[in-house]
Amino acid sequence: MQYEIVLPADYDMAIVERRIAERGTATDDWPGLGLKAYAVRRAGRHGSAVNAYAPFYFWRDPAGLNSFLYGPFRSIATDFGRPPVRHWIGAALHRSGDVTATPVFATREVRALPPHTPPGPAVEEVLGALHVGAGAHCEAVAVDPHRWEVVRHTLWTEPPSRLDPSWTCFDVLHVSAPHLAELPTGRLW
Structure with missing residues (x-):
C-alpha cells in the first residue's frame, strides 16, 4: 500500500524529516509488516515537480495493515488530512x-x-x-485489478546511474523491515 501527501512547493521538508526521525522507529517491530519505506519527494530533485511524503508498505498479512490503518494512521489523518490509500495485490x-x-x-x-x-x-x-542486482535492495510487483495497472516499487541501496523518465523517484529516510525475511519471494501465483 502507499499514500502520498503532496505538499506545497515551498513547504519546509525539514518538518517531514523531523517527523520521520522522531517517529520512524515506531514501525520497526510492527506485527505483520514486511517493510515500510519512509519515502519523500522533493521539488526539483530527481525530476519531481512536488514535495511529498509518500511512504509505502509491503504487508505480510491484512491484520497488520488493518491494525495500522485503524490505529496509528489517525496521526497522519490528524496532521495532514486523510489521504487516499492505494493498495494492490502482490504479484511478486x-x-x-x-x-x-x-x-x-x-x-x-x-x-x-x-x-x-x-x-x-x-x-x-x-x-x-526486474532490477534484481545492480544496487537494487528489493522489488515488489503488484496489480490494481480495479484500474488494471501494474506497479513496481524498487528499493535501492544507492540511486541508479540512469533514471527512467517513467519512474517516480523518492529519497528513503528510514526503513522498517521487521518481517521482510518472512515475505514470500518470487512469483506469487
Missing part, C-alpha cells in the same frame, strides 16, 4: 543479495495493462524486467 517480490544494506532511494513505476490483453502475460512482462 524479489530480494537482492544484500538485504542487510540500507536502502536510500526508491522508484515507483505504474503501467496500465493494455486493453483486451489477459492480465497474466502483461504482468509476466513486468516481471521479466
Whole structure:
C-alpha cells in the first residue's frame, strides 16, 4: 500500500524529516509488516515537480495493515488530512543479495495493462524486467485489478546511474523491515 501527501512547493521538508526521525522507529517491530519505506519527494530533485511524503508498505498479512490503518494512521489523518490509500495485490517480490544494506532511494513505476490483453502475460512482462542486482535492495510487483495497472516499487541501496523518465523517484529516510525475511519471494501465483 502507499499514500502520498503532496505538499506545497515551498513547504519546509525539514518538518517531514523531523517527523520521520522522531517517529520512524515506531514501525520497526510492527506485527505483520514486511517493510515500510519512509519515502519523500522533493521539488526539483530527481525530476519531481512536488514535495511529498509518500511512504509505502509491503504487508505480510491484512491484520497488520488493518491494525495500522485503524490505529496509528489517525496521526497522519490528524496532521495532514486523510489521504487516499492505494493498495494492490502482490504479484511478486524479489530480494537482492544484500538485504542487510540500507536502502536510500526508491522508484515507483505504474503501467496500465493494455486493453483486451489477459492480465497474466502483461504482468509476466513486468516481471521479466526486474532490477534484481545492480544496487537494487528489493522489488515488489503488484496489480490494481480495479484500474488494471501494474506497479513496481524498487528499493535501492544507492540511486541508479540512469533514471527512467517513467519512474517516480523518492529519497528513503528510514526503513522498517521487521518481517521482510518472512515475505514470500518470487512469483506469487
